[in-house]
Amino acid sequence: xxxxxxxxxxxxPHKFTLWIAIASIIMMFAGLTSAYIVKGSLPxxxxxxxxxxxxxxxxxxxxSSLTIQVALKSFKERSMQQYRRLITLTAILGxxxxxxxxxxxxxxxxxxxxxxGGSGAGQFLYIIFGLHALHVLGGAIAxxxxxxxxxxxxxxxxxxVPVEVVSTYWHFVDxxxxxxxxxxxxx
Amino acid sequence: xxxxxxxxxxxxxxxxHEVHHxxxxxxxxxxxxxxxxxxxxxxxxxxxxxxxxxMTWAIIGGLMSVLFRLQLxxxxxxxxxxxxxxxRWAKGGKITAENYYALVTMHxxxxxxxxxTGGLSGTFANFLIPLQCGARxxxxxxxxxxxxxxxxxxSVVMLSSLFIQTGPFSGGWTAxxxxxxLGDASPGSKTGMDLWITAMAMFVISSLLGGxxxxxxxxxxxxKGMSMTRLPLTIWALFFTAVLGVLSFPVLxxxxxxxxxxxxxGTSFYLSDIYINGVGALPNEGGSAILFQHLFWFLxxxxxxxxxxxxxxxxxxxxxxxxxxPIFGYMAMVGSLFAITILAFLVWxxxxxxxxxxxxxxxxxxxxxxxxxxxxxxxxxxxLTTIWKANIRFTPGMLFALGFVSLFIxxxxxxxxxxNSTLDIHLHDTYFVIAHxxxxxxVSAFFGMFAGIYHWFPxxxxxxxxxxxxxxxxxxxxxxxxxxxxxxxxxxxxxxPRRYLDYxxxxxxxxxxxxxxxxxxxxxxxxxxxxxxxxxFFYSIFxxxxxxTQNPWGSTTLEWTAPIRPGHGNWPGxxxxxxxxxxxxxxxxxxxxxxxEPINPNESKH
Numbered sequence: 148x149x150x151x152x153x154x155x156x157x158x159x160p161h162k163f164t165l166w167i168a169i170a171s172i173i174m175m176f177a178g179l180t181s182a183y184i185v186k187g188s189l190p191x192x193x194x195x196x197x198x199x200x201x202x203x204x205x206x207x208x209x210x211s212s213l214t215i216q217v218a219l220k221s222f223k224e225r226s227m228q229q230y231r232r233l234i235t236l237t238a239i240l241g242x243x244x245x246x247x248x249x250x251x252x253x254x255x256x257x258x259x260x261x262x263x264g265g266s267g268a269g270q271f272l273y274i275i276f277g278l279h280a281l282h283v284l285g286g287a288i289a290x291x292x293x294x295x296x297x298x299x300x301x302x303x304x305x306x307x308v309p310v311e312v313v314s315t316y317w318h319f320v321d322x323x324x325x326x327x328x329x330x331x332x333x334x
Numbered sequence: 335x336x337x338x339x340x341x342x343x344x345x346x347x348x349x350x351h352e353v354h355h356x357x358x359x360x361x362x363x364x365x366x367x368x369x370x371x372x373x374x375x376x377x378x379x380x381x382x383x384x385x386x387x388x389m390t391w392a393i394i395g396g397l398m399s400v401l402f403r404l405q406l407x408x409x410x411x412x413x414x415x416x417x418x419x420x421x422r423w424a425k426g427g428k429i430t431a432e433n434y435y436a437l438v439t440m441h442x443x444x445x446x447x448x449x450x451t452g453g454l455s456g457t458f459a460n461f462l463i464p465l466q467c468g469a470r471x472x473x474x475x476x477x478x479x480x481x482x483x484x485x486x487x488x489s490v491v492m493l494s495s496l497f498i499q500t501g502p503f504s505g506g507w508t509a510x511x512x513x514x515x516l517g518d519a520s521p522g523s524k525t526g527m528d529l530w531i532t533a534m535a536m537f538v539i540s541s542l543l544g545g546x547x548x549x550x551x552x553x554x555x556x557x558k559g560m561s562m563t564r565l566p567l568t569i570w571a572l573f574f575t576a577v578l579g580v581l582s583f584p585v586l587x588x589x590x591x592x593x594x595x596x597x598x599x600g601t602s603f604y605l606s607d608i609y610i611n612g613v614g615a616l617p618n619e620g621g622s623a624i625l626f627q628h629l630f631w632f633l634x635x636x637x638x639x640x641x642x643x644x645x646x647x648x649x650x651x652x653x654x655x656x657x658x659x660p661i662f663g664y665m666a667m668v669g670s671l672f673a674i675t676i677l678a679f680l681v682w683x684x685x686x687x688x689x690x691x692x693x694x695x696x697x698x699x700x701x702x703x704x705x706x707x708x709x710x711x712x713x714x715x716x717x718l719t720t721i722w723k724a725n726i727r728f729t730p731g732m733l734f735a736l737g738f739v740s741l742f743i744x745x746x747x748x749x750x751x752x753x754n755s756t757l758d759i760h761l762h763d764t765y766f767v768i769a770h771x772x773x774x775x776x777v778s779a780f781f782g783m784f785a786g787i788y789h790w791f792p793x794x795x796x797x798x799x800x801x802x803x804x805x806x807x808x809x810x811x812x813x814x815x816x817x818x819x820x821x822x823x824x825x826x827x828x829x830x831p832r833r834y835l836d837y838x839x840x841x842x843x844x845x846x847x848x849x850x851x852x853x854x855x856x857x858x859x860x861x862x863x864x865x866x867x868x869x870x871f872f873y874s875i876f877x878x879x880x881x882x883t884q885n886p887w888g889s890t891t892l893e894w895t896a897p898i899r900p901g902h903g904n905w906p907g908x909x910x911x912x913x914x915x916x917x918x919x920x921x922x923x924x925x926x927x928x929x930x931e932p933i934n935p936n937e938s939k940h
Contacts, residue, residue, distance in 0.1 A: 163473075163550045164473055167545075167546050167550060168542075171542055171545075175588050178588035178589065179591075182588065185625055189622055262595065263601065264600060264601075264619075266602035266621050267620070270603070274591060
């Protein structure tokens with residue numbers, strides 16, 4: 148049984164894969180934000196005023212990070228009732244976040260920030276926030292899958308790895324959002 | 335989590351698996367034709383799928399080069415049969431300018447991405463990582479399968495772009511805007527470019543899925559006793575390749591996303607002050623085409639090493655096995671791979687010396703670029719000292735590995751010229767550049783790939799490739815490669831620019847018309863010999879000489895402890911345990927000592 152004990156100390160391959168994937172996603176957004184910086188020093192740059200609703204979506208994102216953390220804790224303590232409630236709440240908050248983003252985009256469009264013709268902060272904002280929202284959507288879909296699994300009576304599942312993977316990813320999109328939000332506020 | 339659980343991947347039973355780990359299951363998968371050969375999750379089958387798809391692309395890409403070499407070598411002649419196969423793209427038996435650009439663009443895209451990235455690291459990372467690390471399969475066999483099918487999907491989309499009315503993308507494999515961003519810029523920039531981006535996006539996803547798997551398999555699923563410093567160099571090289579891919583491909587994807595918005599949403603990230611004949615002035619303002627070049631080359635340069643590192647790793651392994659000597663300077667080899675990986679991210683702007691780059695910044699990039707010569711030279715030195723005074727077995731794999739070293743030296747030396755920003759003013763966009771990168775990353779990576787195929791074919795298919803055809807293949811390809819690309823250095827030094835349709839109307843380059851004819855003729859001969867290799871490959875799968883011993887090359891590594899035709903899971907029963915590094919050749923009077931053999935107390939240290 149020595150093999151098992153030495154391998155137990157290692158991080159689970161799926162979790163490890165997630166960390167590399169996170170590095171990869173970071174590189175993608177690093178590429179985009181550095182493109183923003185390069186572009187910002189060129190003539191013809193236009194700035195954008197951040198719609199207020201993005202502050203609310205930041206709040207939603209932070210709360211959802213909290214709920215998924217508690218969900219993971221209650222899963223590990225086997226209090227499945229609470230786990231189900233919290234994971235549902237997190238998924239709802241995820242979709243609420245995406246709705247807020249769409250409303251924010253609409254407000255920007257109404258205030259005259261268009262994709263066509265321009266190449267200033269506004270256009271970058273649409274693309275960068277849009278890509279981030281896609282990543283949140285991916286996480287929310289993963290949450291939905293876990294939600295269905297948690298209510299299934301057929302499979303009894305006490306393996307914490309998928310829950311840990313999703314919660315790590317969720318914290319990551321949260322942090323990524325805070326980075327992007329602050330980035331656009333400061334620029 | 336254990337190796338067994340990875341293979342079976344039922345999350346709900348993982349806990350029980352870990353408890354009863356010592357109970358070994360005999361795997362009775364119900365395998366149908368579909369699960370075994372098509373949607374296979376076995377890393378060995380996925381490797382073969384990558385290899386054969388890559389070979390198909392290599393034939394298509396090679397044929398393209400023959401077609402445009404026909405134009406370059408014989409610009410004054412017509413070939414009526416060309417009109418039969420290419421239709422209006424070769425009206426009157428002469429390739430049109432549009433088609434010529436489409437051919438060179440697709441030749442570059444296909445060979446760089448679909449053959450030498452997908453086909454090379456897709457094949458050997460999949461095949462060798464689990465077998466040489468001692469794992470049942472990849473960390474996530476399902477993601478691995480997805481990786482192949484994204485590659486296949488991207489291939490289908492790219493291939494389909496050859497058959498549309500406006501033709502495939504024709505603005506160069508680097509896809510610089512504005513040619514890539516404006517549909518009105520050229521016929522190839524219309525639907526062809528949309529298909530190009532779609533195919534490339536799928537290719538990037540495939541690379542990322544594969545790379546994630548390769549990294550987590552190497553780091554997490556090594557067998558007992560296989561510490562990182564006992565890994566064969568192939569695995570180290572494939573590991574660093576995956577790291578490069580995972581960190582650089584997403585940046586390319588960012589660049590493509592902005593490009594897509596410029597094409598279809600009217601943004602101006604890359605576009606500014608453009609007037610198109612017949613369309614008029616465009617409203618786009620404030621964009622910068624240089625921005626795309628930065629994003630592109632931030633991938634583009636690591637991409638060179640994504641292509642080259644697997645070849646380096648395989649050459650190291652094959653040289654050591656067939657020299658019957660331990661690899662010289664194992665840790666220096668690992669260190670230089672690491673140094674190359676780091677430097678690969680810091681040199682991208684040497685592709686942009688003449689774009690108006692700040693000269694001070696240029697000098698920094700010159701320094702960093704020339705620094706790559708240090709780890710490269712360490713590797714060359716170690717390869718040469720590995721074969722020094724060795725009793726070499728000249729198997730086809732060994733010949734190709736030696737050819738790789740030769741080409742890497744010749745091609746690497748011209749890199750020192752091009753890495754200088756001042757020399758680059760004269761040499762950029764000339765045939766010198768073509769000659770440099772074709773030798774150092776094109777042909778030499780191909781040699782690494784051939785070496786790998788000849789060496790591991792017995793493990794893949796349980797049969798040998800035909801040696802006579804292999805020797806003909808080697809000598810014609812090696813001599814041919816030098817005959818094709820050596821003269822191009824002279825043409826480039828004389829200032830002959832690349833990507834031109836016809837040099838015969840140009841007074842300065844008329845002197846090269848016979849040389850061009852010569853290059854084209856050799857290119858056709860070399861291409862024909864590659865077809866012979868393809869024949870050898872498929873013939874030998876079914877009719878080749880059978881492998882009768884488990885370890886035909888007398889190699890120390892783990893893949894040769896598996897059965898001759900390993901099933902899914904690689905080893906029946908326990909995974910072998912590793913007790914030593916991978917290079918105990920000619921030690922203490924023994925020809926080789928497998929990695930699975932425990933260290934003898936009387937053994938000398940390596």
